[in-house]
Amino acid sequence: MTAKQPAQRPAKRRSAARTTRPHPVLGAHQSIAGGFTKAVERAVETGCECLQVFTRNINRWDVAPLDPADAVAFRMAVLDAGLRLVIAHDSYLINPAAADETLRRKSIAGLVTELERAEALGIPWVVAHPGAAGDQPIDVAVARAADGIAAALAATKALAAGILIETTAGQGSCLGAAFAEIGTMLERIDAVPGLASRVGVCLDTCHVFAAGYALAPQTALDATLREFDACIGLDRLVAIHANDSKKDRGSRVDRHEAIGKGKIGREAFRLFVNHPRLRGIPLILETPKENAQGMMTPAQDRANLAALRRMAGATARAGSTARAGRSPRRPRRPRSDV
Numbered sequence: 001m002t003a004k005q006p007a008q009r010p011a012k013r014r015s016a017a018r019t020t021r022p023h024p025v026l027g028a029h030q031s032i033a034g035g036f037t038k039a040v041e042r043a044v045e046t047g048c049e050c051l052q053v054f055t056r057n058i059n060r061w062d063v064a065p066l067d068p069a070d071a072v073a074f075r076m077a078v079l080d081a082g083l084r085l086v087i088a089h090d091s092y093l094i095n096p097a098a099a100d101e102t103l104r105r106k107s108i109a110g111l112v113t114e115l116e117r118a119e120a121l122g123i124p125w126v127v128a129h130p131g132a133a134g135d136q137p138i139d140v141a142v143a144r145a146a147d148g149i150a151a152a153l154a155a156t157k158a159l160a161a162g163i164l165i166e167t168t169a170g171q172g173s174c175l176g177a178a179f180a181e182i183g184t185m186l187e188r189i190d191a192v193p194g195l196a197s198r199v200g201v202c203l204d205t206c207h208v209f210a211a212g213y214a215l216a217p218q219t220a221l222d223a224t225l226r227e228f229d230a231c232i233g234l235d236r237l238v239a240i241h242a243n244d245s246k247k248d249r250g251s252r253v254d255r256h257e258a259i260g261k262g263k264i265g266r267e268a269f270r271l272f273v274n275h276p277r278l279r280g281i282p283l284i285l286e287t288p289k290e291n292a293q294g295m296m297t298p299a300q301d302r303a304n305l306a307a308l309r310r311m312a313g314a315t316a317r318a319g320s321t322a323r324a325g326r327s328p329r330r331p332r333r334p335r336s337d338v
C-alpha cells in the first residue's frame with residue numbers, strides 16, 4: 001500500500017455534498033421495507049441528517065420496475081425531512097471485475113439499473129463495491145472493474161446520478177482494499193470523456209481498518225489520509241461509512257460493530273470526526289441495529305449517532321452544539337442539482 005504519484009484530477013464539481021457547517025452531517029443506512037418513504041421515516045425517527053438505502057432487493061438480479069408515484073413520494077419525504085444527502089448502495093451480486101462474461105454483462109446492466117433507479121428517486125450517488133478478482137491477476141481485475149463501471153456510466157450519460165466506489169476490507173479476492181487500486185480505477189474511468197464528475201469514492205472506516213490502514217493515533221490517521229489523498233484524492237471523497245470493526249486491523253474480515261465498541265475504538269472515531277481534512281463529508285452508519293435481545297430497534301442508531309455527535313462536540317464545541325439541536329425541517333437546498 002505504497003503511495004504513488006497523484007494523477008491529474010478533474011476539478012471538484014460535486015461540492016454540494018460538502019458543507020462548511022461545523023458539526024458533521026450524520027446519518028445511517030435504513031431499510032425500505034414497507035416502502036421507500038419508510039426509510040425516510042426511520043431516518044427521522046433516529047435523528048439522521050443523511051440517509052443510505054438499497055433501492056431494490058439486493059440478493060436478486062431481477063427487479064420490479066419502480067413505480068413513479070413511489071419515487072415522487074420518496075423525493076417529497078426526503079425534502080420534507082430536510083435530509084442533507086441520500087445515497088444508495090448497490091446489490092451485492094454485482095461484480096464488474098468478473099472474468100465470466102455473462103456475469104460481467106449482468107453486472108454492468110445491474111449498475112445501469114441502480115443508476116436509473118437512483119435518478120428516479122432523486123438520489124445523486126450509488127455506492128458500489130469494485131468487485132472480486134477471482135483467479136485473475138489483480139491488475140487485470142482492477143482494469144476490468146474500472147471498465148465495467150465506466151461502461152455503466154457511459155450507458156447512462158443522460159443521468160446525473162453517479163457511482164461512489166467503496167473502499168473494501170479485501171475479504172477473499174475483493175478489490176478495493178488498497179487505495180492505490182481505487183486510484184487506478186478512477187484514472188481509467190476519468191480517461192473516458194464526460195465520466196469524471198460522475199465517479200467518486202466512499203470510505204468505510206471498518207473496511208479500511210480491516211484492510212490494514214491505521215486510524216489512530218493522530219499521526220497514523222494523518223498518514224492514512226495522506227495516502228488516500230495521494231492515491232485517490234480527498235476531493236473525490238463524497239461520503240463516509242462510519243462503522244467500528246469486530247475484527248482486528250489488517251484482518252481483511254468485514255464485520256461491522258457499534259461506534260466505539262469494536263477494535264477501531266472511541267479515540268480513533270474522535271480523531272476521525274474532528275479531522276479538518278474530512279470536514280463536511282457526511283458520515284453514514286451501517287452498524288448493527290439489533291439490541292441485546294436480537295430485536296431491531298431505533299435505539300442502536302440513536303446511540304451511535306449520539307456517540308459521534310458527542311465526539312465531534314468534544315473539540316468542535318463552538319457553534320456546533322446549538323446547530324445540532326435545531327429542527328431538521330428547516331428548508332435546505334434540494335439535492336436535485338447533483
Ligand SMILES: [Zn+2]
Nearest residue numbers: 166204241286
Ligand atoms: Zn460500507
Ligand SMILES: [Zn+2]
Nearest residue numbers: 206207254256
Ligand atoms: Zn462492510
